[in-house]
Amino acid sequence: MQIRDALSRAGDEVELFGWVYRIRSGKEKVFLVLRDATGILQCVIGSEQAGFKDAAGLSIESSVRVNGRLRVDERAPGKVELRVSGLEIIHKAERFPITKNQSAEFLLDVRHLWLRSRKLTNVMRIKAELLKLTREWFEKNGFTEVTPPILTGSNCEGGADAFPLKYFGKKAFLSQSAQLYLEALIFSLERVYSLTPSFRAEKSRTRRHLTEYMHLEAEAANCDIECNLKIQEELIAHVVNGIAVNCETELLELGRNPNKIRVKLPLQRLSYESALELLEKKGHPVEWGSDIGSRDEEIIMEEFDQPIFVTRYPRGAKAFYMKCVDGKHAECADMLAPEGYGEIIGGSEREDSITKLLERMKEEKLNEKDYEWYLDLRRYGSVPHSGFGLGIERVVRWLCKLDHIRDTTPFPRLPNRVTP
Amino acid sequence: MQIRDALSRAGDEVELFGWVYRIRSGKEKVFLVLRDATGILQCVIGSEQAGFKDAAGLSIESSVRVNGRLRVDERAPGKVELRVSGLEIIHKAERFPITKNQSAEFLLDVRHLWLRSRKLTNVMRIKAELLKLTREWFEKNGFTEVTPPILTGSNCEGGADAFPLKYFGKKAFLSQSAQLYLEALIFSLERVYSLTPSFRAEKSRTRRHLTEYMHLEAEAANCDIECNLKIQEELIAHVVNGIAVNCETELLELGRNPNKIRVKLPLQRLSYESALELLEKKGHPVEWGSDIGSRDEEIIMEEFDQPIFVTRYPRGAKAFYMKCVDGKHAECADMLAPEGYGEIIGGSEREDSITKLLERMKEEKLNEKDYEWYLDLRRYGSVPHSGFGLGIERVVRWLCKLDHIRDTTPFPRLPNRVTP
Numbered sequence: 001m002q003i004r005d006a007l008s009r010a011g012d013e014v015e016l017f018g019w020v021y022r023i024r025s026g027k028e029k030v031f032l033v034l035r036d037a038t039g040i041l042q043c044v045i046g047s048e049q050a051g052f053k054d055a056a057g058l059s060i061e062s063s064v065r066v067n068g069r070l071r072v073d074e075r076a077p078g079k080v081e082l083r084v085s086g087l088e089i090i091h092k093a094e095r096f097p098i099t100k101n102q103s104a105e106f107l108l109d110v111r112h113l114w115l116r117s118r119k120l121t122n123v124m125r126i127k128a129e130l131l132k133l134t135r136e137w138f139e140k141n142g143f144t145e146v147t148p149p150i151l152t153g154s155n156c157e158g159g160a161d162a163f164p165l166k167y168f169g170k171k172a173f174l175s176q177s178a179q180l181y182l183e184a185l186i187f188s189l190e191r192v193y194s195l196t197p198s199f200r201a202e203k204s205r206t207r208r209h210l211t212e213y214m215h216l217e218a219e220a221a222n223c224d225i226e227c228n229l230k231i232q233e234e235l236i237a238h239v240v241n242g243i244a245v246n247c248e249t250e251l252l253e254l255g256r257n258p259n260k261i262r263v264k265l266p267l268q269r270l271s272y273e274s275a276l277e278l279l280e281k282k283g284h285p286v287e288w289g290s291d292i293g294s295r296d297e298e299i300i301m302e303e304f305d306q307p308i309f310v311t312r313y314p315r316g317a318k319a320f321y322m323k324c325v326d327g328k329h330a331e332c333a334d335m336l337a338p339e340g341y342g343e344i345i346g347g348s349e350r351e352d353s354i355t356k357l358l359e360r361m362k363e364e365k366l367n368e369k370d371y372e373w374y375l376d377l378r379r380y381g382s383v384p385h386s387g388f389g390l391g392i393e394r395v396v397r398w399l400c401k402l403d404h405i406r407d408t409t410p411f412p413r414l415p416n417r418v419t420p
Numbered sequence: 421m422q423i424r425d426a427l428s429r430a431g432d433e434v435e436l437f438g439w440v441y442r443i444r445s446g447k448e449k450v451f452l453v454l455r456d457a458t459g460i461l462q463c464v465i466g467s468e469q470a471g472f473k474d475a476a477g478l479s480i481e482s483s484v485r486v487n488g489r490l491r492v493d494e495r496a497p498g499k500v501e502l503r504v505s506g507l508e509i510i511h512k513a514e515r516f517p518i519t520k521n522q523s524a525e526f527l528l529d530v531r532h533l534w535l536r537s538r539k540l541t542n543v544m545r546i547k548a549e550l551l552k553l554t555r556e557w558f559e560k561n562g563f564t565e566v567t568p569p570i571l572t573g574s575n576c577e578g579g580a581d582a583f584p585l586k587y588f589g590k591k592a593f594l595s596q597s598a599q600l601y602l603e604a605l606i607f608s609l610e611r612v613y614s615l616t617p618s619f620r621a622e623k624s625r626t627r628r629h630l631t632e633y634m635h636l637e638a639e640a641a642n643c644d645i646e647c648n649l650k651i652q653e654e655l656i657a658h659v660v661n662g663i664a665v666n667c668e669t670e671l672l673e674l675g676r677n678p679n680k681i682r683v684k685l686p687l688q689r690l691s692y693e694s695a696l697e698l699l700e701k702k703g704h705p706v707e708w709g710s711d712i713g714s715r716d717e718e719i720i721m722e723e724f725d726q727p728i729f730v731t732r733y734p735r736g737a738k739a740f741y742m743k744c745v746d747g748k749h750a751e752c753a754d755m756l757a758p759e760g761y762g763e764i765i766g767g768s769e770r771e772d773s774i775t776k777l778l779e780r781m782k783e784e785k786l787n788e789k790d791y792e793w794y795l796d797l798r799r800y801g802s803v804p805h806s807g808f809g810l811g812i813e814r815v816v817r818w819l820c821k822l823d824h825i826r827d828t829t830p831f832p833r834l835p836n837r838v839t840p
Contacts, residue, residue, distance in 0.1 A: 017642055037610035037611070063803050090801075090802070091801055091803065094799045094800060096800055112793045112796060112797065115607070121609065124566060125609070128566065131565055132559065135555070139552065144545060145552070147547065148831065149617075150632060151632050152838070153839030153840070154839065163585055164586075167631075168623065172838045174585075181830065184532040184535060185535060185830060187533075188457065188535050189541065190457035191457070197569075197617070203588065211571070373532045379513065379514045381439045381483035383437075383510055383511065392567075409569075410566055410568060410604075411569045416588070418571055418573040419572075
């Protein structure tokens with residue numbers, strides 16, 4: 001039986017497995033708080049029991065199996081405790097290296113052990129639920145999951161931010177985005193999505209960048225920007241409101257009020273120009289034509305209590321593949337999370353005309369040859385289409401109200417850290 | 421409306437989007453066969469229609485929107501055809517480079533276009549269903565999805581088969597398996613699984629190896645080899661029997677009889693020694709102590725019409741982390757697919773005693789220092805546990821009866837190919 005189930009079974013005789021979470025020994029009784037994947041449970045062993053001496057000698061993180069009767073006890077966490085009648089020690093732990101008030105760097109060094117903390121366990125459970133709800137939405141809405149490659153022969157998103165490696169004598173890169181591959185796949189499957197690791201070799205140490213992260217990307221044929229924003233809205237509402245319900249316990253344990261994260265549709269839209277006005281008003285002017293930076297996004301999102309879209313950025317501030325409107329703006333939008341969390345989704349309608357795409361590539365001084373296969377997608381039955389990319393860990397950070405993005409993933413990869 | 425739905429709507433007036441799959445023009449009529457993500461539909465435009473001339477000038481893979489009335493026609497594919505009353509050309513395709521009887525290498529060069537073929541579309545749909553059924557099983561059985569890293573600071577599985585890269589001045593590798601990370605995660609979540617790309621820098625060109633593939637891995641606390649094999653059996657039965665039902669159309673179009681792949685439990689088990697006897701009988705003797713190679717597996721699996729387990733290999737033929745029994749064998753099993761497809765799963769109970777683990781590492785001449793964090797998992801509340809890894813593309817290859825594994829993934833990565 002698991003602890004979560006035991007908590008509602010007062011009166012029953014049960015057998016349980018767990019790790020020692022806390023221990024307090026007296027002359028008469030040993031109190032063991034055990035943890036398993038589902039919760040914590042107080043267990044008491046009286047001195048009259050055969051296992052009393054063994055229990056008193058246990059150390060934090062030892063693994064045990066206990067049996068006995070559950071009874072209501074108002075002082076116990078969960079208000080139920082187990083009166084132990086049998087104890088089997090599976091493994092007596094050495095002195096556990098993690099104690100209170102240890103530095104963030106030390107906790108990253110012993111990440112493989114720190115993962116056992118209630119905090120990280122709750123975060124990992126919320127992340128799993130987020131992945132599940134995400135796929136659930138896509139499946140209900142006619143999207144097919146696809147598996148684009150991580151290894152790419154050309155550095156398509158451009159820039160120095162890709163990790164290069166040697167591939168049987170050739171040069172290859174780790175993918176920064178599956179978008180171009182997803183675009184190829186809409187010509188057979190029409191609506192596709194993928195959930196793959198993406199990599200950014202950025203040296204910048206911020207609270208919201210990982211060098212390796214889970215990238216959710218989607219692409220849909222015959223879908224303009226309006227259709228695209230509707231998909232994003234509905235997806236985010238399904239996922240976030242689903243987590244508010246399904247992960248209530250985990251959120252509360254993390255100190256997060258589930259009602260605080262709920263999303264109501266439609267999301268507010270702010271044009272790029274209005275965003276600039278807001279920034280100016282708040283004393284952080286940004287020049288027209290520049291992208292809106294991380295710090296700017298945080299400042300904008302002090303004003304909103306749910307996600308918003310910032311729409312139609314100047315085309316020069318965004319990638320070449322975005323459809324251009326009115327000669328000046330890109331048909332795009334970024335979704336920013338509230339409470340200062342900033343960008344969680346970037347999306348756009350894509351340029352479907354090969355002539356216009358080539359013009360933009362020339363402007364951006366991209367090498368046409370590197371994109372031959374991508375240009376083919378506009379040569380043979382081109383269709384209007386849109387897509388977006390969502391940073392899973394950024395959403396987790398917002399939902400769990402985490403100070404640093406490193407705690408959204410079991411083994412975070414940061415510029416100074418690629419172990420354990 | 422999508423084509424699949426149109427096929428059951430004879431008599432209705434509909435509007436449809438599609439790409440030109442085939443075209444035949446006469447003086448009186450143009451026959452267009454359109455394809456979309458769901459199927460193909462014959463459309464007829466009579467010379468009295470305004471769109472007749474445009475239709476006659478269309479090229480393969482052009483994208484169009486048509487409207488008209490559906491009617492039963494026994495000669496049409498799907499036995500329904502559309503009498504077109506309106507035609508909108510979205511994009512007229514240039515001359516499509518793929519024609520009949522082209523070489524495998526050429527089709528890989530234009531993979532971004534070849535993905536539009538019925539064959540690959542069916543395979544990709546089956547693969548998506550396989551991923552969905554896999555997760556469905558894990559969620560029903562108390563497993564939590566986790567996201568282990570791809571970038572690793574040490575080359576844990578050992579050997580020259582890992583891709584190295586530079587990581588901000590340090591050396592890192594692309595993951596070959598998430599297993600060691602999953603082992604760390606069972607100490608909080610107990611039952612975990614992950615679905616991530618794994619990488620093998622093997623030069624060998626075979627029909628069953630990709631350098632990048634989707635690796636499904638699972639690990640469970642308090643689970644011995646029996647429990648492990650039960651999980652594998654139930655998982656594979658759920659997935660394969662689910663595909664036989666949910667992907668009947670796709671399998672049939674690929675020339676695969678859905679009943680041929682169905683799995684009945686329990687799966688037969690063959691000890692390593694019995695496998696050697698069988699090989700000997702079939703004229704392919706293998707020496708005791710050696711691993712059973714790809715070719716050997718194919719030979720064994722000529723004798724079975726559903727998957728089997730080969731159990732308890734000599735410990736020296738398998739990885740150091742497997743639990744050793746009787747001083748000679750590892751408590752492991754490989755699941756082999758029938759019809760000569762060979763290994764699809766490898767799994768084992770893990771060694772949970774640090775003393776025995778250190779002995780095995782010494783035997784294998786592994787550097788203890790590289791595994792300090794992994795050894796910690798046996799220092800603090802060690803538990804009996806098991807796990808396994810499944811190659812998604814290998815299962816797809818078997819289920820779709822594909823000659824070569826390259827057709828199981830949209831953009832295959834092979835020793836000589838990392839583009840497009």
